[in-house]
Amino acid sequence: MSSKPRRALLGAVLGALVGSLVLSGCAATLIEGTATPASAVRPDVAPADFPIIGADDDDVDRVARNALADLNTYWADQFPGTFGQPYTPLTGGYFSVDPDDLDPARYPNGQIGCGQAIDAVTGNAFYCSSDPGEPDGDAIQYDRAFLGELADGYGRFIPALVMAHEFGHAVQARVGYPVERSINVETQADCFAGAWTAWVAGGDAPHNAIRPGELDQVLRGYLLLRDPVGTGTRESQAHGSYFDRVSAFQQGFDDGPVSCRDGFGADRPFTQEAFQSDEELLSGGNAPYADTIATIAPDSLSEFWTAALRGLGKPFSPPTLAPFTGRAPECDGEQPDADLVYCPADRSVGFDEADLTRPLYASQEGGDFAVVTAMAVPYGLAVRDQLGLSVEGADAVRSAVCLAGAFTQGVRTGQTSVAISPGDVDESVSFLLDYSDDPQVLAESGLTGFQLVDVFRTGVLQGLPACDIGA
Known part of the structure; x- marks a missing residue:
């Protein structure tokens, strides 16, 4: 200041x-509500019922699978009323990658979604759409070692949160982006993640629960995921400041997916700014x-x-x-x-x-x-x-x-x-x-x-x- x-x-x-x-x-x-009780045990999704290509079915893959299954359930229910059109599941699949074991034989044509090399997701997680010229689009892929590190530092729900954010981009691919500016696109995906997390916190998710206190850890996780201080809002890969991302998440949590649909236009204020x-x-x-x-x-x-x-x-x-x-x-x-x-x-x-x-x-x-x-x-x-x-x-x-x-x-x-x-x-x-x-x-x-x-x-x-x- x-x-x-x-x-x-x-x-x-x-x-x-x-x-x-x-x-x-x-x-x-x-x-509304704080979190599902600690005793609320949810059954895991069987790997055969929700395949993730390249998965080892370790703790991260288990959490990701449970989250992705529940994200499909949530959006199948919310999508028609929010956007006025039917929900269509992702067609390109889901990919788990271990950067220390990049075995091409585990992936179709040795590639992950959108025809990308398997090491393209190292240290990251992302959704890729079905753009012209991109084979096998409409897919989510993640580095499970990276998500494991996030979970170790910020709690076991963080990999699920990352899946919810990337699924938010899949929602955008179906209905259109709020504006063609990265910070609006990314924070709207945070908002969609918040709306899904509220559904989990309300006890409605078949395979996910969030314990009291974990909502604080979720917000702390965004500190690691924010842009470097001094990043401008017009940067091509801007995701938002800590406050911007947390605020978007809480907006979805408090007010649901309709607020996410309508609240991320060109006039949305952001606290992120460049050094002067x-x-x-x-x-x-x-x-x-x-x-x-x-x-x-x-x-x-x-x-x-x-x-x-x-x-x-x-x-x-x-x-x-x-x-x-x-x-x-x-x-x-x-x-x-x-x-x-x-x-x-x-x-x-x-x-x-x-x-x-x-x-x-x-x-x-x-x-x-x-x-x-x-x-x-x-x-x-x-x-x-x-x-x-x-x-x-x-x-x-x-x-x-x-x-x-x-x-x-x-x-x-x-x-x-x-x-x-x-x-x-x-x-x-x-x-x-x-x-x-x-x-x-x-x-x-x-x-x-x-x-x-x-x-x-x-x-x-x-x-x-x-x-x-x-x-």
Whole structure:
């Protein structure tokens, strides 16, 4: 994040305030259902009933087969009502490749879909369509070693998610692409994957289940799958930023395939952008920590909320931002046991520099805007306080997280003297996921990381009216 010229913001963490404000036991669920129970065992599809060419039937092939079978079931049911035409199964088949055992004898003519060499899928998974001159198109192929590595790092559902994304491209091949721009095509496929995942989470899939907590891992997996920070939206292979991809997935999860069909036209907003200068590229879009805490965070939060409340016909007095080390200041005679707090008694936002903001600023997925996102949550409680609204309970926490999203969108759209940098909003997603279950941070809110990101996304995309503070 940057001022003009460009500088940046950071990330802190939100805990619970003991006394006047207690962020504990709260629950704000914006999704229908959370996940199929852990005990919901689903039978595997027999290899003979759903052939995958080249498969060894290891764990990855099993997960992929189960996913692909259920994807066919889901789209056979959803396709006619969504697109007004019958669903046709893929004609080119499915291919599993082990890059360490490239045996051409296992594949027709030694090739995978669209007549490609078997090593074309190394380190990847992709759908290829039946374009003129491409034999054996309309096929999905995957590197099972690559998917296994993803599963090891981000959970056993990730290979299924990749299959759902590639199947989204097969859907597009049947009905047309939203616009001829890669980022729209790819994020729409993420949306289709989200719609299918919601069906799985609802317990309707014959061969797939997703356990509580795995939705957080699904979103974390998108961090690995995002474009490199600084990629422009017009790049020929652009897939989207972390926020763009997660947002598309959650849109499908929340609103179903019709929203995916209609929501990815040329006017769809994206947070991904290219670096604007060599200086920004070298810094990764991050301002110095001292500038972030001393000027960028307080200035941007104060500017945005002063203007926002003026628009609601209300005055606003910015809360004090108060750093501390190890032990939060007392609040109304109570000792908060948290790393980031809002105290209604003196209208202050405190943050633990030693345990939270400095380490988070230096972390691989952190940076300047992660701190400001975290600080924006209790700052949102200060906004609610000055509007005479509750700062306690599930509704207040949900509203504050949403308000942090609305603030982020305000910075993105030039409503403050501070400007967003590439990757800043991705830091918001990482913060919400990584600290959702931290007992000193967001765990006491009662929200999963998936839910926190969904509430934040609502604020980014829909603004203040969606955050329960005004029409």
